Structure formats: structure tokens, C-alpha cells
Amino acid sequence: MSTRKLGAIASALAVALLGASFMTGNVAAREADKEGSAKPADLAKADNDFGIDQFKRLHKDGENTFISPTSIATAMQMATEGARGETKAELEKALGTADIDTPEAVKGFGAELAKRDGVKLSMANSLWADPDRVTLNDEYVQNMQDYFDSAVKTADFGNPATVKAINDWIAGKTNNLIRDMLKEIPEVAVSYLINAIYFKGDWTVKFDKKKTKEADFHLAGGDTKKVKLMSRNDDIPYSEQDGVQIAKLTYGKDKKNAMWVLLPSEEKGLDQLVKDFDAATFKKWQQRTWEREGTIKLPRFKLHFKKELSDSLKAAGIV
Structure with missing residues (x-):
């Protein structure tokens, strides 16, 4: 990956x-x-x-x-x-x-x-x-x-x-x-x-802090940035479909909550992934994903997002 x-x-x-x-x-x-x-x-x-x-x-x-x-x-x-x-x-x-x-x-x-x-x-x-x-x-x-x-x-x-x-x-x-x-x-x-x-x-299988290393992270626009990458090697639900790598990282003992990570190929790109994405496609990807041994590297990140929804709601038919 x-x-x-x-x-x-x-x-x-x-x-x-x-x-x-x-x-x-x-x-x-x-x-x-x-x-x-x-x-x-x-x-x-x-x-x-x-x-x-x-x-x-x-x-x-x-x-x-x-x-x-x-x-x-x-x-x-x-x-x-x-x-x-x-x-x-x-x-x-x-x-x-x-x-x-x-x-x-x-x-x-x-x-x-x-x-x-x-x-x-x-x-x-x-x-x-x-x-x-x-x-x-x-x-x-x-x-x-x-x-x-x-x-x-x-x-x-x-x-x-x-x-x-x-x-x-x-x-x-x-x-x-x-x-x-x-x-x-x-x-x-x-x-x-x-x-x-x-x-x-907590992750069902935690990332070992000792394995977190600084490495190159390639942005959607083509630039490269140095970031802290967490690393984990074990059995991970994973698949490759429609030019996208799909991985499931579960939380808790019962694994009822999960983060799904989608990584588009260089040819597809992130913006095209967003344009093509819908619930039916995502469900298909989930159903065709199964555990296999592998290594996943994930950047540590923090997100803040604030947006006025009036325009997007109007576009969806809510006036």
C-alpha cells in the first residue's frame, strides 16, 4: 500500500x-x-x-x-x-x-x-x-x-x-x-x-508508536510533504477495485465501528474518486473486501472543518 x-x-x-x-x-x-x-x-x-x-x-x-x-x-x-x-x-x-x-x-x-x-x-x-x-x-x-x-x-x-x-x-x-x-x-x-x-x-489492533516514522506523503496536487506515518503489519480487510485500494481499520473489541480508507491509483486521482463515489459503489467495495496479511501506513492527522450548508442543501432540493 x-x-x-x-x-x-x-x-x-x-x-x-x-x-x-x-x-x-x-x-x-x-x-x-x-x-x-x-x-x-x-x-x-x-x-x-x-x-x-x-x-x-x-x-x-x-x-x-x-x-x-x-x-x-x-x-x-x-x-x-x-x-x-x-x-x-x-x-x-x-x-x-x-x-x-x-x-x-x-x-x-x-x-x-x-x-x-x-x-x-x-x-x-x-x-x-x-x-x-x-x-x-x-x-x-x-x-x-x-x-x-x-x-x-x-x-x-x-x-x-x-x-x-x-x-x-x-x-x-x-x-x-x-x-x-x-x-x-x-x-x-x-x-x-x-x-x-x-x-x-481505540483501534482493535493498535499502531505501535515505535514504528511511527517521518516519511514522504504525496498530496493530490502532486507535491510531497514530510509527515509522521504510523505503520502496522497484520491481517487487514483489504481489496483493490476500480482503481482504488480499500482498507478497513476497526475500533473496539466488537469491531462494530470502523474507518474505511480509500486510496485511488495515480491514474484515477482523488478528485475523480470523489466524483465517481456513491453508496452503491461503496457497498460493493465493502462486500468484496476480505482479510489478508499486509502493511498499512497511515499519517497522523487532525481535521477541522466548518461550512455553511445553505447552498449545498438548496442544491439538493431543500429551499
């Missing part, structure tokens, strides 16, 4: 913060008689499809892109439960959840996240509303608490202390890794829907 630019698709730590300025007047309650799948697996597939679409829209050549599909989708699903009519249909179409009983699936998904051994994986939701700008339907609030396990808070959006309160909530749910998310609250905002995901885990 060579050490060219890595394209890592991973959901590790992120915050999705949605200013729901469309939530004026009374918010529609959940349709209790909606028919649809309540399986967390179906919701996860919809989240992945939506997340990959957002990833491709946000990616810029030569730049790192780091998002959590679940974090973005969950915030949007909370908004969907507070919408009705054409707005609700528009959101469900974009999210791919028209045939899914989203609240029930979200509840099951949250329970599944708790079943992890050797990793800490938690998800937290909150709804913040200015009572002078919006009236929340009681049943909607109850659904947020029952299905999304969401904290529901009211606050004066014109008071700078509210910015601090929201930022403190986010920092608390992400172990202080994400701070000062908001600088100010715009006048058009009437509520905020926030999802925070925190992940911390």
Missing part, C-alpha cells in the same frame, strides 16, 4: 446546526398514522445516500472535507417533523425518508449506538426557540423529547447570553472539542436545531 493522498470517508465527530427560520407560527405535530419502515438500517442507508450527496457538493479540489452524514441528516429530520404540506414533502424527498417512519427509526438508531464495546459513541440533540418569534406545538415538542431524545430550550435570541448558552451546550456534548460554533444569531432566525456526535475509540 503506497502513501499517496488518502480519501477517508468516516463519521467521527461533527455538529450540524440548522437555523430553522421557516418555523413560524404553530409547528405541525407528528403524523401518528404514517406508515413506513422503522428499521434503523433503512434510516442509516438514507442518511448515507444523503450524506454522500452533501459530501460531493461540499468537496473542493485540493481541500479537505470532513462531514458527518448522520449529524446533518438528523438535524434535518428534526426540522421535517416540524414541517407540513409541501415543505414536509420537499424535506422527505431530499432526505430519502418518504417511506420511513423517521422518529421510530431514529429512536432505534440511538439505542443501537449505545451497544458498543471499547468505544465511546454518543449523539445529542437540542431544539432552541425564541418564544417571541415562534410558537412550538406541544405535541411536536413531546415528539422531539420522546423520539429524538432532544433537549428543548427557549431563550431570547436578541440576548448575547443565548449565543454563549448554545455554544456551551455544543462544547459540553463534544467534550470541548467544538467550541464557539456561533458568533451571533441573525435576526431572521427563530429557532435552532442542533445535533452533536462524539466519537472516541
